Amino acid sequence: xxxxxxxxxxxxxxxxxxxxxxxxxxxxxxxxxxxxxxxxxxxxxxxxxxxxxxxxxxxxxxxxxxxxxxxxxxxxxxxxxxxxxxxxxxxxxxxxxxxxxxxxxxxxxxxxxxxxxxxxxxxxxxxxxxxxxxxxxxxxxxxxxxxxxxxxxxxxxxxxxxxxxxxxxxxxxxxxxxxxxxxxxxxxxxxxxxxxxxxxxxxxxxxxxxxxxxxxxxxxxxxxxxxxxxxxxxxxxxxxxxxxxxxxxxxxxxxxxxxxxxx
Numbered sequence: 001x002x003x004x005x006x007x008x009x010x011x012x013x014x015x016x017x018x019x020x021x022x023x024x025x026x027x028x029x030x031x032x033x034x035x036x037x038x039x040x041x042x043x044x045x046x047x048x049x050x051x052x053x054x055x056x057x058x059x060x061x062x063x064x065x066x067x068x069x070x071x072x073x074x075x076x077x078x079x080x081x082x083x084x085x086x087x088x089x090x091x092x093x094x095x096x097x098x099x100x101x102x103x104x105x106x107x108x109x110x111x112x113x114x115x116x117x118x119x120x121x122x123x124x125x126x127x128x129x130x131x132x133x134x135x136x137x138x139x140x141x142x143x144x145x146x147x148x149x150x151x152x153x154x155x156x157x158x159x160x161x162x163x164x165x166x167x168x169x170x171x172x173x174x175x176x177x178x179x180x181x182x183x184x185x186x187x188x189x190x191x192x193x194x195x196x197x198x199x200x201x202x203x204x205x206x207x208x209x210x211x212x213x214x215x216x217x218x219x220x221x222x223x224x225x226x227x228x229x230x231x232x233x234x235x236x237x238x239x240x241x242x243x244x245x246x247x248x249x250x251x252x253x254x255x256x257x258x259x260x261x262x263x
Contacts, residue, residue: 005053008127015134016064022137022199023065024189031059031072043075043088045104050123051090060219064137065189066095066203067156068130069222073102077216082253083112091126094152095159095203096225096244097252100126114253116232151231154239159225161241163187163201177246182207183223206248226252 016025036052054061054070061070069092074080079089083099087110091100098113100120109120120126136149146153167187169175179187182204189202205220206213213221226245231238247255 001056002050002053004124005050005127006057008124008131009054009057011131012061012063012127012134015131015138019064019134019137020198021191021194021196024062024198024202025064026060026062027058028060030057031055035059035072039073043073045073045075045088047073048102048107048109048123051102051109054123054127062220063130064134065160065200066092066222067133067137068093068100068126069095070100071215071219072217074215074217074219078221079215079219079249082249087112092222092224094155095222096155096227097249114230114232151238155227155231157239158227158237158241158244159203160200162225162244162246163203165241166246167197167201179204180207180210182212221249223247224249224252 013025013027016027019025033056036047036055040046055072058070059072061068063069071091074089079099080087083089083101086103086105087099087101088104089099089101090109092098093100093111093113098111101110101112102108103110109123109126111118111120111126120129133149133152136146136153166176167189170179170184170187183206184204186202186204189198189200190196191198203222203224205222215221223246226247227237227243228245229237229243231243237243
């Protein structure tokens with residue numbers, strides 16, 4: 001086991017525990033080497049070692065309300081169809097439709113945000129990014145680090161603001177879309193240990209015909225926040241919760257952004 005990945009995993013879990021009253025986190029059981037070998041064989045792709053070592057610790061990780069979500073790779077499945085062909089989706093970032101991808105051609109990780117690409121490089125770099133972000137949430141960093149994270153923090157502020165407002169609407173018998181009971185429960189985001197609502201409202205998993213919707217790997221498919229006025233084109237709206245709309249990933253990418261599935 002790579003000590004850098006293991007140490008990052010333990011630190012992220014520790015920071016999430018400290019943030020448990022603020023937002024929900026989840027770390028599933030580990031993937032097996034047999035699962036990873038089978039995926040590689042079926043898809044003809046060799047996955048990076050650091051990423052595989054993370055999956056051997058947790059097959060599905062939902063970090064601090066979706067600051068970062070890591071899961072089994074999606075090449076031609078649910079999430080894979082929403083990105084360019086050379087990308088394999090391995091996670092979601094911030095909760096507004098940005099994907100963490102492995103670029104098969106380059107052999108490195110990238111952040112793919114509605115056509116915009118940011119290089120990540122090695123998988124451990126996104127883990128270090130997550131650690132710094134969580135430390136910002138715990139107010140354990142300096143202003144220089146906050147400035148580097150400014151846009152990510154503002155995007156997240158808008159997403160959190162929307163879900164908090166949605167929770168307030170539900171308290172008054174209103175909502176911005178028809179949620180079912182399981183989705184409403186997730187939005188309320190109750191800490192089961194204390195019985196209290198967490199500071200931030202939850203981002204629900206999508207349900208269809210009474211069943212939790214998952215991708216081809218069993219990864220939960222959650223609603224995400226759509227910036228109705230693109231924050232890349234209209235940066236003045238980047239932190240504004242009133243500019244956010246809750247959509248499923250398919251509604252978001254295929255509908256709101258008009259992008260077609262590949263294949």
